[in-house]
Amino acid sequence: MKQQRLGFVGLGDDTASACLSMLKIMDGRSGISWSLSDPDSADVLMVANESTDETRRWDHSSKPRIIVYHHNEQKPSSSFVLQHPFRVMQLLSVLEDVSTLLGAVRAEPVSPTEKTSSGVTPSSNVADVGEFWNSLHDLLYGEVPASAHWYVAQSDEGELWLDARSRRFMADPALLKRMMHHNIRPGVLRACNAPATEGAVACSLFAMSWLVTPHLPAGLSSWISSDSAFQLLRWPSFGSLAKSRSDLTLCALLTKKALSREQVLALSQAAGDDVDRFINACAMSGLMRYDKADLQAVPDATDEAWGSRFGGLIKGLRSRLGLSA
Secondary structure (H helix, E strand, C coil): CEEEEEEEECCCHHHHHHHHHHHHHHCCCCCEEEEEECCCCCCEEEEECCCCHHHHCCCCCCCCEEEEEECCCCCCCCCEEEEECCCHHHHHHHHHHHHHHHCCCCCCCCCCCCCCCCCCCCCCCCCCHHHHHHHHHHHHHCCCCCCCCEEEEEECCEEEEEECCCCEEEECHHHHHHHCCCCCCCCCCEEECCCCCCCCEEEEHHHHHHHHHHHCCCCCCCCCCCCCEEEECCCCCCCCCCCCHHHHHHHHHHHHCCECHHHHHHHHCCCHHHHHHHHHHHHHCCCEEEECCCCCCCCCCCCHHHHHHHHHHHHHHHHHCCCCC
């Protein structure tokens, strides 16, 4: 059984005690055995959502961090979060998700001065992430289909490989961990005949989109009209990615019927940036239909009957997912 070490940073005694009890309950339920460790020796950190000397010390750590926040606090922007109080299965889920980033291969990130396996030396003048985003869209949905099998985007911290046939990315696991908390600013995707480097791990198109979209310019992507009708074709697979109440609400709303951006904002009460990020990532991944088709009339967001029905839908959904009320 794989062994992983968990460290606590700034957590209250009650939260730490509850986690320890849950770890004992979880023992044997998965292929990973979790043990308590000091933060310096830990593989994964659980960090309180506070700004103290203790927590700030780990702000730029390469270790995966699970931010623990209270229900009356705004959801942190970290990729891995737990809302306190949480249940055993929620803790188990996020620990299994984050463990995938640790990987079996702990390769070091490619040095910016080294020549990479693609035969291209990364430039120190890294392009804006918007150029990477636009080149990805052109390859996947442009008028001229991708002509090569492999494409690579360079950054000063490593390479992102796109398998154009399967529409999956490959990257060093250390680089993917870095992307959970930082903008590595990948450049334009360019054709390359070399395969992905040995030891690289797969990353789905949606996962890569979800990691990149927070760093895009505000608003919808340039190829998406703001007066479109938006509808999810299927729920995105968040996997090891953080998902908030807002994200689940958007999934439920946009699966049911096509809505305009204004309707989504009114019914979900989500922030505009969160809605745009969700639409951008789902559209790039082929999960979102967006066109200027006629929109169905929906009840006003203040309508009590609609609010009651939608509230019941979300409550039932969150209950099935094991989320707190």
